[in-house]
Amino acid sequence: MRVLVADDDEICREVVAHRLTTAGYSVLEAADGNEARDHLLLGHAQLAILDWDMPGCTGVDLCRMIRESETDHYIYLILLTARNSTDSALEGLTAGADAFVTKPISGSELLARVHGAERILSMETRDVAIFALARLAESRDTETGEHLERVRNYSRMLAQHLCQHPDFRNRIDTSFIRLIYSTSPLHDIGKVGIPDAVLLKPGKLTKEEFAIMQRHTTIGAETLEAACRKFPQAEFLHMAKEIAAWHHERWNGSGYPDGLEGEEIPLAARIVSVADVYDALTTKRVYKEAFPHEEAIRLIVEGRGTQFDPRIVDAFLQLSDRFNTIRERLSDTAPNSARTDSHLGALSVER
Missing domain, CATH: 3.40.50.2300 (Response regulator)
Known part of the structure; x- marks a missing residue:
């Protein structure tokens, strides 16, 4: 070397x-x-x-x-x-x-x-395998590899910034930062278990269809939990499971699948939630145009303390220019992505 x-x-x-x-x-x-x-x-x-x-x-x-x-x-x-x-x-x-x-x-x-x-x-070989697995899952709803690259870059950047926050100094270290970069692409791996009729539907989901869509979190968690039981010392699998299971939970307890609230939500899942929502807002879907960077900032700020951990939103605001730089550098060149599930109440931006 x-x-x-x-x-x-x-x-x-x-x-x-x-x-x-x-x-x-x-x-x-x-x-x-x-x-x-x-x-x-x-x-x-x-x-x-x-x-x-x-x-x-x-x-x-x-x-x-x-x-x-x-x-x-x-x-x-x-x-x-x-x-x-x-x-x-x-x-x-x-x-x-x-x-x-x-x-x-x-x-x-x-x-x-x-x-x-x-x-x-x-471990880069391991990371390549993780990314390839995540990309396979994303390919079912025509997401691009750039989506995964953006989300993991956003997640790492937030973690690097938060490590200096007094509340997180003892929780975020170099290992945490490396792991969230490696494992965040697996956040939607459970989509492999969602029927095409629901996953690829361009219009609004019915109540029953949305309930099916929500199962991607538990499917992903169950898959990764099985891997954790087989390899209990693999720390990256535990973080990947937390992210897949709970990145749709909300700070005020109104999220899914378990209605976790506040600190009950694992930190990695809270970080990836902000990264994933920003990417969903600022990229084009078959049912909507991409929102401008400034509008995405406004919507995420609206979710401060209700959907998102306020401290992570504050970090996002300080890093927003760098988010925009990454977004522009890793812009999509593939066809429009299919719809994903609702992250922000009535505003359907990510499934």
Whole structure:
């Protein structure tokens, strides 16, 4: 595996590079943030060790830039820093860093972090399988792969931002952020069990049809629960089940399938709910045009404290420009999507 080492301090850079080369890694060096950015965006390395303070583009800015960019593979980012405060750690996590190595550099700590990165990156094959399975489910109602990409990017961005919120600091870490990115595409996997007559119906659903449509949450949950029983140590399966089961629950308890309320709703499901609704609002369906970004913001704000966790809506508002950027970059090029179930009361936007 090739590792990019970016640091404007030549001695520090050479020390890190030497330690990694001795351990058998292929090393690519960059003397500033701009050079490092070019290497990463061109796919020259899948693991990068970035100095926090670099000319041109700081390590934190580079983390943020990489997370906002469209790359073919996940890039594992380690920040090299003398800062060890909680606030600095939160700033780095929010920007998208996966881990930290503190200065002065310990060779054993450095290699431990890199070995950990290798384990995480080896899971990309698993993530590809998850995405392929989710895409198969979505293909039944002509959703595009871009829908799944958008939702998981929105979900990861919200999780990264929320990790600095006092209520979530002990609940959202790098593992949570990686897992929600990997598993959120499975939110509607239960659609495979819904008859075409209901799933593909372009008009308004009857009461009976809507009850059938709601079953996609329990079908998805039951499928993933069976996998959890077979592989109880697979943490990603547990999060995937929570998202599939409860991403249609509402903060005030009026959602489905179980009428969960407030904190009873798993955090991952609450995050994906906001991401999924925004995407449903801003994309074209066979029964409606895409709503403008500003209108989607207004509707989500209307659901603050009733449909959505208020803290997640507040995070969404702070990130709304970045949501719009992702929406534009990953816009649909496939034919119009079929209808999905109602997320916002009388306004049918997502089934």
